[in-house]
Amino acid sequence: MDSAAVQAHDASGHDQAGRAGEFNLVSANPKSVLTGAHFMDGDHAACEGALAAGANFAAGYPITPSTEVVERFAARAPLVGATFLQMEDELASSIAILGAAWGGAKSFTVTSGPGFSLMMEHIGLAAMTETPCVFVNVQRGGPSTGLPTLPGQGDMMQARWGSHGDYEIIALSPNSPQECFDLMIEAFNLSERFRTPVMFMMDESVGHMTEKVVIPPADQIKIFPRRFTALPPNEYLPFDANGDGVPEMVKAGDGYRIHVTGLTHDERGYPALNWRSQQKLVSRLVGKIRGHADEITHCNEYLMEDAEVVLIAYGITSRVALAAVQKARQEGIRAGLLRPVVVWPFPEKRIRELASKAKAFVVVEMNLGQMVNEVERCAAGTKTVLIPHAGGNVHAPEEILQVIREVTQ
Amino acid sequence: MSVSPAINPVEPFLRTERMPHIWCPGCGIGTTVNCFSRALVDSKLPLDKVAVVSGIGCTGRVAGYVKLDSFHTTHGRAIPFATGLKLANPSLNVVVYSGDGDLIAIGGNHFIHAARRNVDIKVICVNNFIYGMTGGQVAPTTPLGATATTSPYGCFEAPFNLPFLAESSGAVYVARWTAYHVRHIAHSMVEAFKKKGFAFIEILAPCPTLYQRRNKLGDGLETMRYYKQHSVIKNGASTRELKLDLKGEITVGKFVDIERPTLQDAMDQRYREVLKESYCGRGGA
Numbered sequence: 071m072d073s074a075a076v077q078a079h080d081a082s083g084h085d086q087a088g089r090a091g092e093f094n095l096v097s098a099n100p101k102s103v104l105t106g107a108h109f110m111d112g113d114h115a116a117c118e119g120a121l122a123a124g125a126n127f128a129a130g131y132p133i134t135p136s137t138e139v140v141e142r143f144a145a146r147a148p149l150v151g152a153t154f155l156q157m158e159d160e161l162a163s164s165i166a167i168l169g170a171a172w173g174g175a176k177s178f179t180v181t182s183g184p185g186f187s188l189m190m191e192h193i194g195l196a197a198m199t200e201t202p203c204v205f206v207n208v209q210r211g212g213p214s215t216g217l218p219t220l221p222g223q224g225d226m227m228q229a230r231w232g233s234h235g236d237y238e239i240i241a242l243s244p245n246s247p248q249e250c251f252d253l254m255i256e257a258f259n260l261s262e263r264f265r266t267p268v269m270f271m272m273d274e275s276v277g278h279m280t281e282k283v284v285i286p287p288a289d290q291i292k293i294f295p296r297r298f299t300a301l302p303p304n305e306y307l308p309f310d311a312n313g314d315g316v317p318e319m320v321k322a323g324d325g326y327r328i329h330v331t332g333l334t335h336d337e338r339g340y341p342a343l344n345w346r347s348q349q350k351l352v353s354r355l356v357g358k359i360r361g362h363a364d365e366i367t368h369c370n371e372y373l374m375e376d377a378e379v380v381l382i383a384y385g386i387t388s389r390v391a392l393a394a395v396q397k398a399r400q401e402g403i404r405a406g407l408l409r410p411v412v413v414w415p416f417p418e419k420r421i422r423e424l425a426s427k428a429k430a431f432v433v434v435e436m437n438l439g440q441m442v443n444e445v446e447r448c449a450a451g452t453k454t455v456l457i458p459h460a461g462g463n464v465h466a467p468e469e470i471l472q473v474i475r476e477v478t479q
Numbered sequence: 480m481s482v483s484p485a486i487n488p489v490e491p492f493l494r495t496e497r498m499p500h501i502w503c504p505g506c507g508i509g510t511t512v513n514c515f516s517r518a519l520v521d522s523k524l525p526l527d528k529v530a531v532v533s534g535i536g537c538t539g540r541v542a543g544y545v546k547l548d549s550f551h552t553t554h555g556r557a558i559p560f561a562t563g564l565k566l567a568n569p570s571l572n573v574v575v576y577s578g579d580g581d582l583i584a585i586g587g588n589h590f591i592h593a594a595r596r597n598v599d600i601k602v603i604c605v606n607n608f609i610y611g612m613t614g615g616q617v618a619p620t621t622p623l624g625a626t627a628t629t630s631p632y633g634c635f636e637a638p639f640n641l642p643f644l645a646e647s648s649g650a651v652y653v654a655r656w657t658a659y660h661v662r663h664i665a666h667s668m669v670e671a672f673k674k675k676g677f678a679f680i681e682i683l684a685p686c687p688t689l690y691q692r693r694n695k696l697g698d699g700l701e702t703m704r705y706y707k708q709h710s711v712i713k714n715g716a717s718t719r720e721l722k723l724d725l726k727g728e729i730t731v732g733k734f735v736d737i738e739r740p741t742l743q744d745a746m747d748q749r750y751r752e753v754l755k756e757s758y759c760g761r762g763g764a
């Protein structure tokens with residue numbers, strides 16, 4: 071399995087921090103960047119990614135298999151000017167990071183399935199109040215307590231719509247420790263760019279596998295800074311989204327005397343409990359993600375130029391799928407892999423394009439069918455086959471290869 | 480009362496464009512907000528550095544009416560939000576302003592842990608003995624025998640003694656007043672603002688629409704009369720012994736005023752001790 075090769079074929083063709091085009095990116099703070107080649111697992115790499123991204127506040131509650139992320143952060147925080155607090159539960163962790171964000175910090179929390187369920191309340195509040203922050207979920211088998219020490223990918227739809235009400239979210243899915251580092255920076259950048267909570271959907275395998283992780287010098291890491299307003303308090307409307315649907319922010323204590331509420335609100339941030347305000351606000355919250363899907367989505371493609379059979383897989387599963395694709399090629403089958411790196415918003419456009427060329431889509435995921443429904447929706451009739459797995463262990467490449475053979479017959 | 484609105488001392492602290500407020504006539508919450516405004520004047524806190532955090536409920540709406548940085552969060556979670564806010568921005572004076580159901584039932588776990596950690600936040604709890612916003616349901620503060628919509632035959636669960644809970648969890652400042660004790664409330668708030676650490680003020684307040692009416696306790700005015708006649712000020716009283724029930728004596732006063740390191744101080748001190756010059760301080764990354 072060659073994850074470096076997967077990364078080399080970045081279909082979006084541009085480096086992630088550079089996507090934001092017209093915005094001024096800044097270099098990472100060298101104090102927080104552990105430049106060099108390391109041998110570390112995905113959990114530790116995610117922590118280093120967060121630090122490099124400028125995270126200076128984390129709150130968490132212990133839960134397997136994610137705890138190493140905050141253990142490392144707890145050790146590193148006082149050395150780099152950051153704050154860590156272990157809270158009494160995930161409800162507290164997930165809102166402490168919102169308080170910290172409004173205090174001016176870049177913040178994140180880390181959990182796994184059962185804790186993720188508890189955090190749904192504040193993923194909704196973060197979406198509604200447009201609070202930039204990152205939620206890391208190192209997925210394990212579920213439902214409920216499930217398989218605490220073994221992998222799963224069963225929280226993908228929960229990451230998208232697990233909190234009540236209507237909203238859109240951004241979610242990323244790394245497939246290696248190196249990506250846990252790299253994509254964490256992208257996660258923070260996207261959360262600042264769009265003022266939205268970003269879900270960082272790891273899995274136990276990626277979290278606990280140890281590989282080489284190269285951390286570049288700070289000046290090569292590009293950070294999207296918070297979009298603080300330049301307007302004076304008397305001209306500033308906290309939720310007036312001028313232009314691209316994303317309002318500029320302030321922090322508490324700067325004299326703006328803002329009001330921030332989870333109630334439906336108007337541009338002033340004041341409660342406005344009527345259908346017109348609801349329509350306007352929720353449409354904008356959803357629209358700022360959907361309307362920028364081309365800027366946000368990000369896929370890696372491997373051997374796709376002439377592919378008849380398109381495998382779709384994300385996270386750890388994409389590495390097994392790649393092994394199967396390579397074996398299929400040896401047999402002369404024109405198989406390729408499309409790997410959503412940003413899983414939400416879904417790379418709808420790309421799948422639709424492929425649907426006109428491919429013979430079949432084969433979706434490999436460690437659940438009994440979540441992302442496959444999205445693929446099927448965009449496949450417009452092109453044959454779509456799911457290779458499910460309830461979790462606890464990755465797929466066997468042979469099992470995937472067998473399905474590839476079958477769909478080409 | 481003949482106070483002209485122009486010189487109403489509260490007005491500069493309110494988002495007047497949001498008036499009229501949602502509270503019922505005779506409700507005690509507005510009275511506590513008056514006291515809060517008075518305390519802000521008296522304490523001379525820089526208003527740009529005061530942030531109010533509320534949860535959900537009738538009192539939870541306070542954050543929406545004060546002309547300060549204000550956060551109306553989720554049900555029960557004002558305290559952990561405030562914890563993050565304060566740690567990220569230590570120059571803020573963070574006040575949590577919420578009701579008994581919000582802070583003590585659904586938010587009870589956060590309440591005891593913030594007190595234990597001695598987070599430097601001020602918690603003002605308006606106790607109206609029921610859930611007001613949702614129509615008068617039984618709360619962990621409802622006195623034995625009192626009726627509520629979900630305890631139609633009278634409450635049979637023992638209520639929390641909030642000052643005792645706060646003190647035993649680690650609060651460094653604990654007081655209880657009723658909405659009748661406006662000067663005492665304002666004075667306690669000033670003291671709490673000056674105090675470093677987790678300060679807790681319980682304010683018993685009439686909810687004439689639900690609690691008083693259902694329990695035939697009269698209107699707001701009558702409740703004030705009851706508060707006046709039945710409250711006994713016992714500063715320094717043992718919180719374990721405080722009286723409060725449906726119709727009897729109410730112990731009010733300041734019960735706890737002690738010093739111990741705040742979460743932030745303890746954190747800094749520990750890091751400095753162990754890490755020496757490698758400790759970077761906080762808020763820098």
Ligand code: SF4
Pocket residue numbers: 501502503505506507508537607611612685686687688689690
């Ligand atoms: S329901 Fe009770 S607590 Fe709520 S506003 Fe009315 S009187 Fe006040």
